[in-house]
Amino acid sequence: MKRRPRAVVIGAGFSGMQAAQSLSKSGADVLLIDRNNYNTFVPLLYQVAAAQIEPELIAYPVRTILRGAPRSQFLRAEVQRVDFADQVIEADSRRIPYDYLVMATGSRTQYLGVSGAVENAFPLRTLEQAIALRHHILQRLEQASQTSDPVLRQQLLTFVIVGGGPTGVEMAGTLTELKKAVKKDYPTLDLREMRIVIVQSGDTLLNNLPSRLGRYTARKLSRLNVEVMLNMRVSQVSAQTVTFAEGSCLPTTTVVWAAGLKAAVPEAAIALEQTDKQKVKVRDTLQLIDYDNVYAIGDLAYVQQQGKPLTGVAPEALQQGVAIARNIRRQIKGKDPQPFSYFNKGRLAIIGSYGGVGKIGPVLLTGFLPWLMWLGVHLVYLPGFRSRLLVLLSWLHSYGLGDRAIRLILSPSPLQRSIPPPQVSSSQVSHPQIAKFQQHPTKTPLV
Numbered sequence: 001m002k003r004r005p006r007a008v009v010i011g012a013g014f015s016g017m018q019a020a021q022s023l024s025k026s027g028a029d030v031l032l033i034d035r036n037n038y039n040t041f042v043p044l045l046y047q048v049a050a051a052q053i054e055p056e057l058i059a060y061p062v063r064t065i066l067r068g069a070p071r072s073q074f075l076r077a078e079v080q081r082v083d084f085a086d087q088v089i090e091a092d093s094r095r096i097p098y099d100y101l102v103m104a105t106g107s108r109t110q111y112l113g114v115s116g117a118v119e120n121a122f123p124l125r126t127l128e129q130a131i132a133l134r135h136h137i138l139q140r141l142e143q144a145s146q147t148s149d150p151v152l153r154q155q156l157l158t159f160v161i162v163g164g165g166p167t168g169v170e171m172a173g174t175l176t177e178l179k180k181a182v183k184k185d186y187p188t189l190d191l192r193e194m195r196i197v198i199v200q201s202g203d204t205l206l207n208n209l210p211s212r213l214g215r216y217t218a219r220k221l222s223r224l225n226v227e228v229m230l231n232m233r234v235s236q237v238s239a240q241t242v243t244f245a246e247g248s249c250l251p252t253t254t255v256v257w258a259a260g261l262k263a264a265v266p267e268a269a270i271a272l273e274q275t276d277k278q279k280v281k282v283r284d285t286l287q288l289i290d291y292d293n294v295y296a297i298g299d300l301a302y303v304q305q306q307g308k309p310l311t312g313v314a315p316e317a318l319q320q321g322v323a324i325a326r327n328i329r330r331q332i333k334g335k336d337p338q339p340f341s342y343f344n345k346g347r348l349a350i351i352g353s354y355g356g357v358g359k360i361g362p363v364l365l366t367g368f369l370p371w372l373m374w375l376g377v378h379l380v381y382l383p384g385f386r387s388r389l390l391v392l393l394s395w396l397h398s399y400g401l402g403d404r405a406i407r408l409i410l411s412p413s414p415l416q417r418s419i420p421p422p423q424v425s426s427s428q429v430s431h432p433q434i435a436k437f438q439q440h441p442t443k444t445p446l447v
């Protein structure tokens with residue numbers, strides 16, 4: 001009996017999760033690998049960081065999503081290396097063979113070589129980072145309420161956001177809402193002392209949208225008492241200050257780093273062609289330049305459409321996940337893969353305090369409508385009915401009553417132990433197991 005082809009997907013984010021679900025109908029056995037056993041709904045990370053919603057609400061179990069996907073399995077592991085010549089992935093001391101490979105490992109924070117940023121700034125790319133930032137912000141409020149030194153208090157209450165893209169704008173906006181929400185909790189603190197500063201190296205915020213929307217965003221943030229610093233570059237971040245390229249500095253203990261991302265490329269046995277932001281070069285079919293059976297999608301891939309690179313947003317990742325599943329299905333049937341074409345439904349960005357901006361086709365939107373649309377769209381795409389319901393309740397509570405329910409500041413538990421991965425010899429999991437798998441297709445795990 002001819003064995004079914006094996007497709008391995010690395011990364012259970014927007015693109016990888018969609019790819020695995022669509023691939024489950026392709027006739028291949030699918031193995032999805034991620035370092036986390038949950039899918040992170042990245043667009044709402046900033047609300048976790050600002051104590052608006054609980055982390056669990058944006059972390060949906062991968063195994064639950066895969067329940068309805070036939071012939072699909074999940075492996076929680078960190079992929080260390082891909083050997084394209086031997087068609088093998090190395091993940092946590094396992095060697096996993098593949099016939100088709102989908103690389104969907106997303107992006108990671110890029111610090112642009114700014115001294116001290118890695119050590120002292122707070123990135124916002126993973127759930128752990130959002131939780132760490134939440135603890136830090138709440139802790140600064142506690143410390144500020146306890147000090148009688150006005151200089152120290154001002155430093156503790158100064159929050160600097162580096163980067164004026166959607167993440168920086170969202171973070172600045174939500175901090176203005178947090179400031180109002182915690183007012184009653186800190187009667188001894190004069191929260192007018194709280195400074196929220198957004199720093200952007202260019203002359204407009206949200207530079208992936210028309211400049212009119214960027215100018216509206218800057219005005220809206222200024223009205224919310226955010227200090228908008230345009231054409232400013234950060235040159236150094238320390239635990240106590242942020243220093244600007246022209247020499248001035250600002251005392252602060254909180255710097256949120258929202259200034260850029262680069263592709264999170266797993267180490268490869270053979271160097272891959274990479275471009276801007278280390279993204280992997282792909283053909284218009286999303287296959288790697290040198291390998292017909294390997295695809296790169298989502299934030300990892302450098303994809304051009306009508307001569308312009310795609311920007312790296314969730315709808316692009318989702319559509320690419322569907323496209324590569326279709327292409328692999330075609331390859332299994334002996335047909336050629338087809339070029340990917342992105343259908344842009346529009347762009348929305350949320351500012352805060354009932355304000356947002358958007359571009360739908362040629363129409364530019366500002367104010368309440370794009371704010372509401374942003375919330376609606378993200379609620380619809382959030383995986384899981386329970387999560388959707390609880391996020392909706394949290395929003396009604398926070399936007400309706402102007403309150404924040406989450407105040408937990410947790411220290412790492414002394415009981416936390418790191419559990420070593422099970423020792424698996426490579427012979428147990430590589431090709432011989434595929435042979436076993438052919439005899440008992442429904443019983444034998446893929447790894």
Ligand SMILES: Cc1cc2nc3c(=O)[nH]c(=O)nc-3n(C[C@H](O)[C@H](O)[C@H](O)COP(=O)(O)OP(=O)(O)OC[C@H]3O[C@@H](n4cnc5c(N)ncnc54)[C@H](O)[C@@H]3O)c2cc1C
Pocket residue numbers: 010011012013014015016033034035036039040042043044045046077078079080104105106107124125166167264266297298299300312313314315317
């Ligand atoms: C703060 C923030 C806010 C955003 N807001 C929006 C928004 O409002 N709207 C929008 O459309 N887009 C938004 N984006 C962009 C959007 O989130 C990304 O474009 C999208 O997540 C890309 O999907 P992906 O599948 O490529 O990567 P991801 O969704 O990041 O998934 C990558 C997965 O790969 C896993 N992984 C990585 N390396 C390994 C490894 N070596 N081994 C095992 N697993 C690995 C990770 O754990 C992760 O689960 C935002 C991005 C950020 C950072």
